[in-house]
Amino acid sequence: MARKPGATPQAMRNRAAKTAAAMSSGSPLADSAPKKKTPPGQFMREVRAEARKITWTSRKETWITSVMVGIMVVLAAIFFFGVDFIIGWLMGLILQLANAG
Numbered sequence: 001m002a003r004k005p006g007a008t009p010q011a012m013r014n015r016a017a018k019t020a021a022a023m024s025s026g027s028p029l030a031d032s033a034p035k036k037k038t039p040p041g042q043f044m045r046e047v048r049a050e051a052r053k054i055t056w057t058s059r060k061e062t063w064i065t066s067v068m069v070g071i072m073v074v075l076a077a078i079f080f081f082g083v084d085f086i087i088g089w090l091m092g093l094i095l096q097l098a099n100a101g
Contacts, residue, residue: 038046055067
């Protein structure tokens with residue numbers, strides 16, 4: 001039976017060494033210099049500016065989404081009940097055959 005390329009023990013050791021080296025070195029983000037502290041007033045202005053960009057869903061959109069989630073939950077429950085019933089029935093049939101023979 002032919003081996004897959006890179007399945008030799010040496011190739012596996014090389015990959016493990018590369019992975020260990022990559023994990024031990026810090027990420028470029030962690031190696032960068034720390035950011036300067038932002039004054040509290042400027043921070044609050046930036047927070048307010050970002051909060052203004054938020055778009056909220058309407059009451060109608062929220063209601064429609066909630067109804068769709070409810071429908072999907074019911075459909076998933078019916079599906080899993082059916083699958084569980086069929087598997088249980090098959091297992092009972094197999095056990096009856098095993099006990100009868």
